[in-house]
Amino acid sequence: MVLVLAIGDLHIPHRAPDLPAKFKSMLVPGKIQHIICTGNLCIKEIHDYLKSLCPSLHITRGEYDEDSRYPETKTITIGQFKIGLCHGHQVVPWGDLDSLAMLQRQLDVDILVTGHTHQFKAYKHEAGVVINPGSATGAYSSITYDVNPSFVLMDIDGLRVVVYVYELIDGEVKVDKIDFKKTPTATI
């Protein structure tokens, strides 16, 4: 029952002024246990805002982040799941599933969260799950046209993770849900 928010690529203030109002009204403190942020916030104020939502905040460095102390990649263990975090601009070709799978194997995680393409994606392949929460502000991107603001909320419950995708389409918040189950690995 752990709620983990995956969000990123806000590009505030350069490409977007703020989160959409509807998203902001949904993100209230007290409900979310962890926030993982793919990067490109870009300024400290946004970091503080996210911190106010939840004290447990994990960020990796995106190419436009003004704080250079964020790490390039990060691995977090929540419940039974190992979650890997990376911005994604380091993985070339950008958004390519095979390369991301390589990164996932490298980090040895079950769920890999990356961003940079500003487009929501959730893939499942044999090793695990790759999630791209998209851009929470809908900031423009050089590789994606017509960006819809989106973010992802993961509900981790034992060996099962339910991924809720919140997208803002035409002014309306749309929610979709994807279920992933982890096969219990035999521990020796």
Added chain:
Amino acid sequence: MSPAAPIEPNKKTLPESSSSAWGELSPERSYRRFGDLRGVQWRIDLGILPSSSSSIDDFRRVTANCRRSYAALRRRLLISPPISRDERHFRDLVMDNPLSQNPDSMWGQFFHKAELERTVDQDLSRLYPEHGSYFQTPERQGVLRRILLLWCIRHPNYGYRQGMHELLAPLLYVLQADLERLSEVRKLYKDYFTDNFDGLSLNVTDLSYNSDLEKDEDNMGIQKDMVKVHHLNELDPKIQTIISFSDAYGAEGELGIVLSEKFIEHDAYSMFDVLMNGDEGAVAMANFFSQFPSPENGLPPVLEASSALYRLLSTVDFSLYTHLVELGVEPQYFALRWLRVLFGREFALADLLVIWDEIFALDNTKLKKEKEVKFNVFNSLRGAFISALAVSMILYLRSSLLATENATSCLQRLLSFPEDVNLRKLLTKAKSLMNLATDALNSVLEPRGHRHSLSSDQAAHASPRGGVRENYWEEQWRVMNKEAEDRKQVGISRQVRNRIRGWSEKVKARLAKVTRSTSPFRRNLVDDQTAHLEENKKLVSGNCSSEQNSNSNSNNNNNNNNNNNNNNNNNNNNNNNNNNNNNNNNNSNNNSNINETGSSVESSSSVIGPEPGPGPGPTVSPSTSISSGLYRSTEDVFSPVPTSNTTQYSSFNEVKNDIITKRPVADLGDEQSSPGKFQWLWRFAKTGPEGSLDKSEAATSSVNESDQKNGLPEAVDRNKFKILAQSMLENIEVVIESAENLSENALEALKELRKIKNLLSER
């Protein structure tokens, strides 16, 4: 599961013999069938179990029923949302996601429950530390927590208040004490506790295989020790009842074992529930926890009760009363705690049990009708006794109270009631005051010189979850949607009486096939607008021909289109709520919802007229984009639309301008109609629901008079049209008046209206 420190079963019961000493006070209770089984006795007194003279079987049946209802309740309410989600039918994700602000969503309830649990746990950890070995074990805490949570969920208007746990604790204790007694009896009389299945007593020695394994001497030995089953009737009747209470094969089987460890939680819950509700009687403990003023007095019940106490005190001991009043000691300072926990904090647990024996022994039925009595909260024998007891406690401290000269030390004295109290004296005095108490409670005189410093403007906001205050976002959400709801309710209730929905069904059937192809997201949106449309449709339904159907339908949907757009942002959640309820019914319902929306949406497309394809630009809300997508398939249905459309618009327009014409002409100025319609809308918007309703009624009647040639259906249509216009306007008002989404919705509304105007002007 016996606690480490043994509970002393009933050591502190005033011995039966002494009850005769009070004989003049309580003759009817000199024989109490279950004197040493407090749990059972209290359950009888509280009304859960039938009265003492019933048979054992009755007891068992009633017990079993109570337990069943609790078990069902527990199963229903305590399953956490995310786990039980696989079996459930489709739930609208927009409403039901974890971040949803909608407090009625499953996640909202989950978080609310989590809040409640946190509060309850805080209190439970501090419960009765002196009996910690019993109350602080995790199992007991779990039991208490579950009972409290369930009760609070069942009664959301009370929520959880500190003190409820202290009311519950002695009940649980008493039930456990009964079990202790049972195990004592079992030890002493174990021969009688035979496993009496089917009337046969099965002993180990009866099994035949034993003889194979054992030598004959052993067999003989065992048989020698085999006890003879004595007849139950030989025993003391009390022991008899204890034994038959625990018989696993009596009526209702194991569920009916009156003294059962397995069901201690169920029994405690029913006792707690009855104690809080008062069971139709006057004294309901829950009242003392409520902040809301009772309708009769305008005061919260606690204040009412406290003033009752002071009233009684004034009649009994005027000097003490004046002394306290002069010092400014308001009764609720100490009475709050006394009453809310029923003196639980003033006496040690053992003493408390005795006191509660007395309290519960008295009847709780209301003595007089509610209107005649000033203090409803004590309007029963039990209530009178409670107030009398409180006063006698005050009198007990009389000397020390009169001695002090400031309020603080008075309160200190009152709040820390001395440990070694002669309970019997206290109770005797209370009984003697009871008559006075009942008189005082019934009097209607104003209290002399007694002011209430805590004014009744404590009346809290009408939040349905009084216990845990809704967080800010939920309140905002509720406020926003409450306005929308109110207006809708008002509008609908004023609308015309029910018409048959036949025509809408026809439309639905025709459009059934169309809407299947919508994507999930679209379907979400489509569903969003369903309930609103349903309401409007209900208003408008009537026995019309299909042509009229399509006419009114198109108008209906035209307006609905506007409504939808206007309401998108505002009533999204509202509709989702309704929609959720709809979806919960069954799939056909779902389909019909989709169909209805689809129908509205696509007839709006037809209104938008001969503009196929992508239709109205990208800035238009999705409903119209859906409509354009669906346009092609339904073109045939709505062919007669354009003419009648203008017909109706123009006719209405004329009426609006106070011109009663005979026959609206089909080609009556389109250019007139569109700006006219626009004006009409805005004029209606300004006048507000009252004015518009009157006008529409007047318009209706005038139209009806004038419009003979078209026949009745068209007049009916116009009625419907007005009704729709009515609701649409109200919705516009909602939009205008709702703070947050003002600009968005107004802009959208304007866009829509402009679009309609353009289309009409094209014809």
